[in-house]
Amino acid sequence: MKCFVCGGEMSPFMEKNFGMKYLAACEYVRCGDCGLVVAKTLYDMPRSDWESLNRECHAAYQHTDALAVDPRWLERLQAQAEILAELVKIGVLDENSRAVDYGAGDGKLSDYFAAKIDSPPLMKFDAYMANPNENYLSAEDLLPASFDFVITCSVFEHLLGANDVEKIFSLLKSDGTAALHTLICEEVPRDPNWFYLQPVHATFWTNAAMKKIFHQYNFKACAYHVESRLWLMFRSLEKFSRLKKSARDFVCAEEFVDYWKIKPYRQP
Numbered sequence: 001m002k003c004f005v006c007g008g009e010m011s012p013f014m015e016k017n018f019g020m021k022y023l024a025a026c027e028y029v030r031c032g033d034c035g036l037v038v039a040k041t042l043y044d045m046p047r048s049d050w051e052s053l054n055r056e057c058h059a060a061y062q063h064t065d066a067l068a069v070d071p072r073w074l075e076r077l078q079a080q081a082e083i084l085a086e087l088v089k090i091g092v093l094d095e096n097s098r099a100v101d102y103g104a105g106d107g108k109l110s111d112y113f114a115a116k117i118d119s120p121p122l123m124k125f126d127a128y129m130a131n132p133n134e135n136y137l138s139a140e141d142l143l144p145a146s147f148d149f150v151i152t153c154s155v156f157e158h159l160l161g162a163n164d165v166e167k168i169f170s171l172l173k174s175d176g177t178a179a180l181h182t183l184i185c186e187e188v189p190r191d192p193n194w195f196y197l198q199p200v201h202a203t204f205w206t207n208a209a210m211k212k213i214f215h216q217y218n219f220k221a222c223a224y225h226v227e228s229r230l231w232l233m234f235r236s237l238e239k240f241s242r243l244k245k246s247a248r249d250f251v252c253a254e255e256f257v258d259y260w261k262i263k264p265y266r267q268p
Contacts, residue, residue, distance in 0.1 A: 001029055001040060004162040005209045008033030010040075016192040018199050022053040026199075030188065035206035037188040042202040043160055050160070051128075057200045058105075058128050074108070079228035080153065080181065081112035087149075087232075088117050090246040092177060092239045095119040097148040100137065102168055103155035105129050107136075122151070147171045149179070156182035157201040169217040175236040178219070181229050184210050186261040207258035214256040223250040224257040231257065 001010040013030040026041040042050065087093045097120045101110050104124035113122045123137055130136040150171050159165055172178060183196055184205045196204065214222065219233040221240035227249065233256070234240040244252045251257050 001043075003031035003034060003036055003209075005036050005212050006031065006034045010036075010038070013037055013188075014190050014192055016197050020053070020056070020199060022049045022056065023199050026197075028197075028204075031209070034208040034212060035187055036209040037204040037206075038161075039202045042200070054128050054158075054200050057198075076181070076229060077109050077153070078112055079225075080109060080151075080230050081116055083225055083228050083230055084113045084122065084151070084179075085116040086247055087243070088120070090242050092243055093120060093149055098146060099123065099149035099151070100125055100142075100147050100171070102142075102150055102152045102171070103127075103158070104136070106131060107134060109151070109153060142167075142171055144170045145173050147176060148173055149177050151179040153181040156180055156205060157196070157198075157203055159203050161203075165213065172217075172235065174218075175239070177235070177239060178217075178233045180231050180233070184231075184258075184260060185263075186258070187263075189263070207256070207261070211256045211258065219256075221252070221254045222257045223247075223252045224259045225250050226259070 002008070003010055008031040010029040010031050013028045015025055015027050017025045022045075023041065026039050028037055029040045030037045045053070084093070093099060099120055100123045101107075102125050104110060104126045106129060107124045110122040110124050124130070124134065125137040125142060127139070150168060152168060155168075169178065182205060184207060186207055188204045188206060214233060219235055220237050221234045223232045223234075223240070223243055224230070225232075232243070232250075237254075240252070240254075243250065251259055
């Protein structure tokens with residue numbers, strides 16, 4: 001198996017037993033060049049089984065056991081909504097911006113943001129958890145190069161290769177901004193008990209792998225906000241300059257910000 005990020009050879013890394021209907025055990029492989037780790041079992045799984053596994057897992061997540069899995073979930077979403085409101089104040093987002101939360105789940109981030117600022121709205125899209133009583137975008141609404149801002153929270157660990165990454169970043173305009181929350185570390189631990197090995201976590205990102213993606217999709221600058229665990233990746237240096245000049249508590253660089261380098265890596 002070749003690494004979809006850098007083309008390097010992937011070799012056996014570890015296994016984990018889940019004992020689920022659609023996932024008894026999972027084999028993980030690692031790229032010897034950029035360190036990316038993927039769940040080979042999930043990558044090889046029939047699409048219908050993958051979708052069933054996702055529905056099974058997401059039916060429980062964000063309900064009774066959500067805070068047990070991720071105790072800082074709601075606190076982090078509030079902090080991320082604060083950052084989005086700050087982007088509006090400094091002009092990175094404005095009333096004419098088209099912005100979407102890709103993988104919005106039950107839409108809490110969009111709702112928290114709407115409570116802080118009138119416009120622009122943060123539209124919602126989710127392939128598995130769209131609320132039929134709310135105005136979620138459909139897959140047909142996600143036209144290439146049609147969004148000024150795309151945010152993904154706890155999504156990049158669920159992606160299954162280059163096509164899934166392309167679906168997200170292709171939505172951005174040439175001067176668009178991407179925001180993402182996921183775990184990006186210097187080296188993925190070889191530990192079957194690592195908290196991040198969840199049944200539907202398919203891709204585990206390293207700094208080296210994300211740096212390659214950063215350049216591949218023509219981003220020119222990056223800012224990381226520690227409290228909200230949120231990366232902002234800019235195609236527009238003018239927008240980056242506005243943030244760097246006006247916003248506080250960001251680590252900024254004209255390169256991907258490889259913030260998490262020291263073990264043990266933080267909780268999500």
